[in-house]
Amino acid sequence: MASDSPLWPLLSEAPTAEDLARCVHCGLCLSSCPTYIVTGLEVESPRGRIHMAKLVNEGRSELTPAIQQHWELCLQCRACEAVCPSGVPYGRIQEHARAQLDHAAPKQRGQRRVRKFLLRNVIARPRVLAAAMAPARWYANSFARRLARRSGLLRGRLGAMESQLPRNVGRPYRPANTASPSAAATDETSSGVLFTGCVMGELFGNVHRATERVYARAGIDLRATPGQGCCGALHAHDGDLEFARKLARKNIAALETTTGPIVVNSAGCGAAMKEYGDLLSGDPKWASRAAAFAVRVKDSSELLNDFPGGSFEGRVAYQDACHLAHAQRIREQPRTLLGTLAGCSLVETPGADVCCGAAGIYSLVQSEMSGVLRQRKADQFAAARPDVVVTANPGCHLQYEAAVRQAGIPARVMHLMEVLDEAASSNSQQQD
Ligand code: SF4
Ligand code: SF4
Incomplete structure (x- = not known):
C-alpha cells in the first residue's frame, strides 16, 4: 500500500504500538460497552476498535470510511478502560485515533472542519461564547421555546441541538x-x-x-x-x-x-x-x-468530609458520569454525600454507570445512537420514578432533562452540588 494514499493518515499522533499491544483480546470489556450492548457488533466494541487501530498503525489497512465510522460511534465513555484487566489506556488510544482523523478523515471532512472551527473559535473563546449564549439563554427561558416544542418543528439534528439547552438558564458565572x-x-x-x-x-x-x-x-x-x-x-x-x-x-x-x-x-x-x-x-x-x-x-465530591449535611426529602437516582466513574474512578463519594442527607432515599437504577449518550458533542454528531441510549435511561426512570435525578456533568444534565421528559415523570434534574446546597440551606432555615 502506498504511503501517499489519500486515505493514509499522518502517523505523528497515532496511538502508540505499546498502548495497542496491551490488549490481549480477552473480551472482558465487551459487556460494559454501550455501543456493543446496543448493536452486538464486534466492530462497535472496544476490542474491535483497538484491532482496527492496530491494522491502520501497522499499514495493514487504510484508514477507510468504515473505520472512521466505527471509531466515531465510540462515546469515549471509557467504561471499557475501567474493567480491562490488562490496563489498556483506551481513552488515550481513542483520542490519538481521532487525531489521525483530524489529519486525514476519509469522509465528512467539511463537517469535521466546521466542528474544529467552532470548538476553537467559539467554545474556547470566552467572549465569543458569551455572545453566542445570550440568544440561547433568552430562548431557553422564554415562551418561544414552549411554542417551538409544541410546533413539532424540532426534529432530527435541530431537535438534538435544542435539547442541549437546560430547562432554565440562570445567570452566567465568570x-x-x-x-x-x-x-x-x-x-x-x-x-x-x-x-x-x-x-x-x-x-x-x-x-x-x-x-x-x-x-x-x-x-x-x-x-x-x-x-x-x-x-x-x-x-x-x-x-x-x-x-x-x-x-x-x-x-x-x-x-x-x-x-x-x-x-x-x-x-x-x-x-x-x-x-x-x-x-x-x-x-x-x-x-x-x-x-x-x-x-x-x-x-467537587472529593473534598467534602467536613460538609455538615442537611435534609433533602425524596427518592434520588444518582447517575454516574462516565468521566467521573470510569476515568476518575469516583463512584462512592457522591453516594456517600447523598446518603448523609436526612430524608434522602437513594434509588439505584440498573445501568446507572452506563453512558447516557450525551458524551460532549456526541449527542449532536451521533444523534441516533445518543437517542437510543437516552431512551434506555428514560425507560429506567419511568420504572424507578425518582423525584430527583442527580448528575455531576453538564452534558449528562441536559441529556437527563430530555430523558425525564421522555419518561413522562415530574422529576427534577440536579447537579450534586445543587442538592447539597439545597439540603444545607433547608437546614439553616430550620435553625433560624
Ligand atoms: S481492551 Fe482489555 S478487556 Fe477489552 S479485549 Fe482488550 S484486554 Fe480485554
Ligand atoms: S469508550 Fe465506551 S463506547 Fe467506546 S469502546 Fe469503550 S466502552 Fe465502548
Whole structure:
C-alpha cells in the first residue's frame, strides 16, 4: 500500500504500538460497552476498535470510511478502560485515533472542519461564547421555546441541538466577576480554586454558585481565579490534540501560582485536567508543570468530609458520569454525600454507570445512537420514578432533562452540588 494514499493518515499522533499491544483480546470489556450492548457488533466494541487501530498503525489497512465510522460511534465513555484487566489506556488510544482523523478523515471532512472551527473559535473563546449564549439563554427561558416544542418543528439534528439547552438558564458565572481572595484564602487547607470552564460557566452558573456555598459550609473558601478557560476535553476527544495542549498550557499558566486544590464540578473537565501530565508529557518545557498541576485537580465530591449535611426529602437516582466513574474512578463519594442527607432515599437504577449518550458533542454528531441510549435511561426512570435525578456533568444534565421528559415523570434534574446546597440551606432555615 502506498504511503501517499489519500486515505493514509499522518502517523505523528497515532496511538502508540505499546498502548495497542496491551490488549490481549480477552473480551472482558465487551459487556460494559454501550455501543456493543446496543448493536452486538464486534466492530462497535472496544476490542474491535483497538484491532482496527492496530491494522491502520501497522499499514495493514487504510484508514477507510468504515473505520472512521466505527471509531466515531465510540462515546469515549471509557467504561471499557475501567474493567480491562490488562490496563489498556483506551481513552488515550481513542483520542490519538481521532487525531489521525483530524489529519486525514476519509469522509465528512467539511463537517469535521466546521466542528474544529467552532470548538476553537467559539467554545474556547470566552467572549465569543458569551455572545453566542445570550440568544440561547433568552430562548431557553422564554415562551418561544414552549411554542417551538409544541410546533413539532424540532426534529432530527435541530431537535438534538435544542435539547442541549437546560430547562432554565440562570445567570452566567465568570471568573472576572468574582471578588479577590479573602485573607483566609491564603491558607492552603481552607482555600482552593474553583475551575469555571467554558459552557459550565455560561449555562450552569447556578452550579458554580452552589459549589461555592457548599464549600464555604465545609470550611473551604473557593475563588475563581481569572485567566483560566476551557479545559480542552472536547478538543482532545475530537482529535484536536494540538489545540487541547494549548488550552492546557493556558490553564496551567493561569493557576499554577495559586495554592490549594483546583475544584472541578464537571466530570469531563476534571478527567481531562487530571490527565494534563499525560497530554503534555512530550513537551519538555511543560511536562513537569503539567504533572504538578494535575495532582491538584479534584472533583467537587472529593473534598467534602467536613460538609455538615442537611435534609433533602425524596427518592434520588444518582447517575454516574462516565468521566467521573470510569476515568476518575469516583463512584462512592457522591453516594456517600447523598446518603448523609436526612430524608434522602437513594434509588439505584440498573445501568446507572452506563453512558447516557450525551458524551460532549456526541449527542449532536451521533444523534441516533445518543437517542437510543437516552431512551434506555428514560425507560429506567419511568420504572424507578425518582423525584430527583442527580448528575455531576453538564452534558449528562441536559441529556437527563430530555430523558425525564421522555419518561413522562415530574422529576427534577440536579447537579450534586445543587442538592447539597439545597439540603444545607433547608437546614439553616430550620435553625433560624
Ligand atoms: S481492551 Fe482489555 S478487556 Fe477489552 S479485549 Fe482488550 S484486554 Fe480485554
Ligand atoms: S469508550 Fe465506551 S463506547 Fe467506546 S469502546 Fe469503550 S466502552 Fe465502548
